[in-house]
Amino acid sequence: MYFLSDNERKKLLKGYLPKSREQGVAEELRGWNWHQPPLEPVYEVLLPLYQIAGKYCDSGRDVFLNKVGKYKGKPNTAMLLGTLFHSLIAFMLVRTKKLIYLYGTNIEMISQELNGALKEFLENSADVYQQLSEASDCQDKDRVTSTAKECLEQLFNYEYYRITSRIQDILSRQPYIGEDSLAAQAVPFILEQNLDGSFLGLSSNLHADAYVFSEPMIIDLKFGTREPFHRLTTTGYALVMEALYDYPINVGCIVYGEFKKGRLYIQKDFHIINDELRQWFIEERDEKMRMVYNEIDPGKATNCDEKCPYFTVCS
Structure with a gap:
């Protein structure tokens, strides 16, 4: 799902990347300026990035x-399914790299x-299946587990044919390629990269879904309804990577x-990580840090979702 089509790559290289350079980013909003306002954390509180970026x-x-x-909180069905889908994709891509190093160009x-x-x-995910049957919003255990398996099979088939056809295409164009170069071209992502976000007041154990090093871009995977605040996740990871590596992520x-x-549909939301998104992320971080540090109860949400992991506690 992370692979770009030819049209998407053109859109990125000829559209978003040049436009991001033209727009520029205010220097004080670059992650490498974590030691001074407005990026410098005001409170001595470390929060996971998902709690700052998630505005459910x-x-x-x-x-x-x-x-x-x-x-x-007790994970709901959607959260557990998302965990399964994320894990399968990472598992397949990492396995592909290992197999290339093991078998070379075979x-x-x-x-x-x-x-x-x-x-x-599936054998290694038995514990997640058990959690699915125990989820607070699970009303039909058999239907949920059956649906999960069907979706996993669809996702696997999609990724399998994308990966194998990609390798075959590379080999057809580069008959003398070595295994290291093949692995880098076939799977040009760093998956589940561990990041230390403590410079910015975030958890020291962050995990970005994927990072494309050939076209510097943060990728995040979602299953569910599109929300404007989802872009806060990529923004947060971009700030963390800038803080760690002094390299711009735009x-x-x-x-x-x-x-x-019975089919898997995929849409991609490319976006420039501009001043507006960076400022929004900082404001969310500062407000939630203040709430935790001063132990301020903000009260119930205006529209509580019964699927919320904290619904039984909050109500």
């Missing part, structure tokens, strides 16, 4: 209950071994997946 609870009481009340062996990845993944992409009528 419009009052932010989910953060208060977790950090101040010490309550641990596409037959790579394809054969990768074809068994879904079975292994573009983000949110990949939206949806299973409908």
Whole structure:
């Protein structure tokens, strides 16, 4: 799902990247200026990036209950399914890299071994399936687990054929390519990259879904309804990477997946990580840090969702 089509790559290289350079970013909003306002953390509180970027609870009481009340939310079905889908994609892409280093350019062996990845993944995900049946909003255990397996099979088939056809295409154009170069071109992503966000008052154990090093871009994967605040996630990761590596990250992409009528539909939201998004992220961070540091209960949200992990505690 992270791979770009030819048209998407053209849009990125000829549109978003040049435009981002033209617009520029205020120097004080670059992550490498974490040691001075407005990026310098005001409070001695470390928060996970998802709690800052996630505005599903419009009052932010989910953060208060977790950090101040010490309550641990119970994952709902959508959250657990999202975990499965994220994990399968990362598992397949990392496995592909390993197989290339193991078998070199032997596409037959790579394809054969990768074809068994879904079975292994399902065997290793038994605990998540158990959590699915225990989710607060799970009303039909058999239907939920059956649907999950069907979606995983669709996702696996999509990724499998994208990966193998990509490798075959590279080999057809570069017959003397080595395994290291093949791995870098076939899977040009850093997956689940560990990042220390403490410079910016964030958790020291952050994990970005994917980073494209050939076209500096943060990628985040979502399954569900598109929301404007989703761009805060890519913005947060861009700021963290700038703080760590002193290198500008100007573009983000949110990949939206949806299973409908037995098919997987994919949409990509490319966006420039501009001053407006950076300022919005800083404001969200500062407000939630203040709430936690001063133990301020913001009250219930205007529209509480029964699927909220904290619904039973909050109500």
